Amino acid sequence: xxxxxxxxxxxxxxxxxxxxxxxxxxxxxxxxxxxxxxxxxxxxxxxxxxxxxxxxxxxxxxxxxxxxxxxxxxxxxxxxxxxxxxxxxxxxxxxxxxxxxxxxxxxxxxxxxxxxxxxxxxxxxxxxxxxxxxxxxxxxxxxxxxxxxxxxxxxxxxxxxxxxxxxxxxxxxxxxxxxxxxxxxxxxxxxxxxxxxxxxxxxxxxxxxxxxxxxxxxxxxxxxxxxxxxxxxxxxxxxxxxxxxxxxxxxxxxxxxxxxxxxxxxxxxxxxxxxxxxxxxxxxxxxxxxxxxxxxxxxxxxxxxxxxxx
Numbered sequence: 127x128x129x130x131x132x133x134x135x136x137x138x139x140x141x142x143x144x145x146x147x148x149x150x151x152x153x154x155x156x157x158x159x160x161x162x163x164x165x166x167x168x169x170x171x172x173x174x175x176x177x178x179x180x181x182x183x184x185x186x187x188x189x190x191x192x193x194x195x196x197x198x199x200x201x202x203x204x205x206x207x208x209x210x211x212x213x214x215x216x217x218x219x220x221x222x223x224x225x226x227x228x229x230x231x232x233x234x235x236x237x238x239x240x241x242x243x244x245x246x247x248x249x250x251x252x253x254x255x256x257x258x259x260x261x262x263x264x265x266x267x268x269x270x271x272x273x274x275x276x277x278x279x280x281x282x283x284x285x286x287x288x289x290x291x292x293x294x295x296x297x298x299x300x301x302x303x304x305x306x307x308x309x310x311x312x313x314x315x316x317x318x319x320x321x322x323x324x325x326x327x328x329x330x331x332x333x334x335x336x337x338x339x340x341x342x343x344x345x346x347x348x349x350x351x352x353x354x355x356x357x358x359x360x361x362x363x364x365x366x367x368x369x370x371x372x373x374x375x376x377x378x379x380x381x382x383x384x385x386x387x388x389x390x391x392x393x394x395x396x397x398x399x400x401x402x403x404x405x406x407x408x409x410x411x412x413x414x415x416x417x418x419x420x421x422x423x424x425x426x427x428x429x430x431x432x433x434x435x436x
Contacts, residue, residue: 130168130171132200132201132204133164134164134167134168135197135200135201136154136201137150137154137156137160137161137164137165138164138165138168138176138190138193138194138197139194139197139198139201140153140154140161141161141165141177141184142186142190142194145177145183145184145185145186146183146184147161147162147165147184165177168193172189174187174189175187175189175190176189176190176193177190202268202419203419203420206419206420206422207420209221209422210420210422210423217246217248217249217423217424217427218246218248219248219249219250220248220249220250220422220424221249221250221251221252221424222242222249222250222251222252222271222272222424222425222428223252223254223269223270223271223272224239224251224252224253224254224270224271224272224273224274224428225253225254225256225260225261225264225265225269225270225272225273225274226253226254226255226261226273226274226275227255227256227257227258227261227274227275227276227277227330227331228255228256228257228330228358228359229276229295229331229332229359229376229378229379230274230275230276230293230411231253231255231274232255232359232360232379233376233378233379234293234295234378234411235253235274238431238432239251239253241431242427242428242431245427245431246424246427249424254269254270257277257327257329257330257331257357258275258276258277258278258329258330258331258334259277259280259329260329261273261274261275261414262275262279262280262283262287262414263283265287265414265415265416266283266286266287266416268416268419271415271421271422271425272413272414272415272425272428272429273287273413273414273415274292274411274412274413274414275331275411275412275414276294276295276331276332276335276376276409276410276411276412277330277331277332277333277334277335278331278334279412279414285417286416286417286418287414287415287416287417288414288415288416288417289412289413289414290412290413290433291410291411291412291413292411292412292413292432292433293410293411293432294408294409294410294411295376295377295378295408295409295411296376296377296406296407296408296409297332297335297336297339297374297375297376297377297406297407297408297409298374298375298376298377298380298391298392298406298407299318299372299373299374299391299392299394300366300372300373300374300375300380300383300384300389300390300391300392301321301366301371301372301389301390301392302366302367302368302369302370302388302389303369303388304369305321305369305371305372306321307321307372307390307392308390310392311393312392312393312394312395313392313393313394313395314394314395314396314397315343315344315345315394315395315396315397315398315405316397318340318345318350318394319345319349319350319351321351321371321372322351322352322353322370322371322372323350323351323352323353323371323372323373324352324353324354324355324356324362324365324366324370324371324372324373325352325354325355325356325362325373325374326355326356326357326358326359326362327355327356327357330357331409332359332374332375332376335407335409336374336407339374339407343394343396343405344398353370353371354370354371359375359376359379360379362375363375363379363380363383363389366389367383367388367389372392374407377391393406394406413429413432415429
């Protein structure tokens with residue numbers, strides 16, 4: 127008995143997407159009878175119904191949903207394999223799909239991409255910036271070949287994603303010129319309750335790291351005076367620079383402003399004991415890739431570059 131073909135799977139996936147035979151035929155540039163014949167052949171060969179015919183519309187069956195899920199995996203694998211074959215010619219052409227959290231993508235990754243492009247000028251690099259949660263999810267579903275984040279990977283995704291540290295930076299507590307702390311050399315932990323705070327959204331890796339550090343220091347997050355929650359570090363920086371509150375922010379992001387003295391980093395002293403040690407927040411940059419998906423040669427080349435230059 128002949129098995130199902132890729133053409134049949136592609137036709138089935140188009141029908142499953144549109145729930146319409148004619149629209150599937152238009153998308154694939156084939157006739158509607160050809161679409162109907164492909165679906166009928168699959169149904170007869172495996173003795174299942176893939177679609178319910180209800181008047182002039184169709185609905186996907188449970189068997190159809192199973193085939194849709196597995197077909198997508200097969201088609202994704204075929205696409206990656208085709209990419210791998212096309213890239214065998216000394217990495218002269220191809221496409222690398224990166225996903226990066228905002229801080230890494232804006233301040234750390236551009237230099238890495240530039241180095242990679244100088245070595246492999248024919249490779250197209252497409253990089254999507256989003257918060258850590260979105261990049262983790264996109265890497266797990268195959269949207270990105272590699273993900274780069276500074277936050278934690280949630281436990282359900284750790285099964286799918288392999289992590290490696292490729293860099294890092296510090297988080298600083300910064301204030302603008304009109305803030306009372308601007309002229310102070312250091313503040314005790316307890317003073318963190320006395321100022322308004324501007325924070326990133328909960329899906330941000332920066333926010334995850336900052337909140338975890340505060341908790342480790344014994345700070346009760348519910349007692350902080352949080353006046354703004356913003357979805358980009360640039361917005362946070364602009365608000366702080368204009369004198370509204372304090373923020374925990376990446377050292378990479380505020381390097382220029384610290385040099386110009388429009389922002390200042392405030393050292394924090396641990397006043398919980400007699401040692402009065404200065405405490406700081408360091409965090410790693412993580413490279414993520416799927417544990418089971420096929421890795422192309424150009425993906426491995428970019429990984430090697432990150433490792434050499436980390």
